Amino acid sequence: MRNAFIAMFLVALSSFLVAQDKKPAPSSGADDLPDPIVTKHSVRVGGQTLAYSVTTGYMPIRNGEGKLEARVFYMAYTKDGSDAARPLMFSFNGGPGSSSVWLHLGALGPKRVKMLPNGFMPPPPYDLVDNEHTWLTETDLVFIDPVGTGFSRAEDPKEQKFFSLNGDIASVGEFIRLYLVRNDRWRSPLYLVGESYGTTRASGLSGYLIDRGIAFNGVLLVSSVMNFQTLRFADGNDLPLVLILPSYTATAWYHKQLAPELQSRSLTELLRESESFAMNELAPGLLKASNLTASERNALVGKLSRYTGLSAQFIDRNNMRIELGEFMKELLRDEKKSVGRLDSRFTGIDKEPAGDGTDFDPSMTAIRPPYTATLNDYVRRELGFKSDLEYYILGGGVGRWDWNVNNGYADTSGALRIAMQKNPFMQVFIASGYYDMATPYFATEYTIANMNLAPELRSNIITRYYEAGHMMYIEENSLRVLKQDAAAFINGSGRQCSVFPDTRSTAWRSIGLITSKVSATPFSEPGRLIISVPFLTPAVPRESIAVGVILNDSARMASAIPGASF
16 A cells, blocks of 8 residues: 555656646747848948948747747847957837837948938939948947837737837847847947837836846937827827927928028027027916916917917917927918928928828838838848848837826836936937927927936936937938947947036036047057037037047147046
8 A cells, every 4th residue: 555655656746747847947048930140241431341240030038937929030230350348239219110220221230221412212213322320330239120010020919018118128128138148248338229219118228127237338319209298299288389399490490481580590599599488488378378368378479470480370270289280281381381290301292282181291201112122122132031021110010009107108217317326327328300390309308307317417418419300310411420429429438537617718517528448440549539528508508529539648638628637
């Protein structure tokens, strides 16, 4: 009897152990995914040849039980001959529902879509050309297509967890962790760059990953939105009406719809005046609403007409609340044209010139065909990634988005603030286009001002402005300047030095000096020092300059910059 009991116990134990063995291990390396494809390339930049490798493939996203839940497609560029301590930047775009194509083939990668010099659409067929302003000279690049974009797919087509603010951040955060693990890049200085909703994602990721032991040297936000209350036109939310006004002014100025005395001013001078009116007169006026006296209302309507180029009658009929779609349609109605949302320099022709809304965004329709055609050709022909899947450029693969808020607005600026508090060495670079009406620059400034940052952390944020739109890099001059600014930021997000105020005749405030020696490469000589000086003056507020100088020793550096201490 005793022997029979022991035998039964051993059989049960064996069955239990077998069952345990059948459970998938969370750390399983079996991906059931095709091997990545690696190709070799080179590009000429600044008279030098830059050799690099491109890896295209999938990264598995698994749940806590090790079950594969999604395949995230990526394209990674690494400079040949560099080591694992080279800077590494993760890049993505926005939407939500956009692939990484815009930053990839517009600004950062060694290839870019050839547009007309002002960024307007060329005639088809479309071409890729070498990008002499590629960021690969400064950092390795990994372009991530979040689930539902590009070739990235959820294993279960009905799975919605990835289509939410929190689910998206978690899956992209897991991708970044896995990339560091599989490529031995834990020693690299780390950067994030996002555009549009990608800045929402980047800000959220900076807070999400710092609590998982991954800290970033820098976060770059291109055409940013962190607080969606600043953008959502809705009854009871007048904030976007105030914050978009300077963008209306810039657009009207560009299309010469303002009074002659305003048209004769420089854009930046005019915008300072428009900003002052928006904050000091329009905002209080909208707050008073029907409590405005007749004379107060008439004065406000007149000034709104002055700074928007719209008629006083139109503004009055709309109760001084001009939403974006209404402005796009009304500004050039007399010419039977509408203006763009992403880039208000663009104009379109609607079927019904007398209608209430636009048929399309002319700035989006101008860039979508060139980027779609060139990406699909490039990834298959040059990078050798063969697939019959549709590469979702923008939309098509993402379901209804869950903002993970109740009776409120999504806001990841708090996550960015927390990341800066926990990692005070992290720098933030913000790029905005004056003609971007999708994510207005003044809304970004408002968000930053309301992050409640300590002064020493506020000085870690550098802002730059470009006379173009949402994708400012489609305009060739802005592409060049953006690269210069980004290079100075990447090379400068190291140790900090100090500099005296009043080193120039204009009054300087918020002065900081960030310097970093960079290793010898074909693009940087030993002893090269990158200096980034954020400053604020009455003539050029909220701007910054970036200066690169070649210096052999501290004495020369001190003589070059009077008052500097190191």
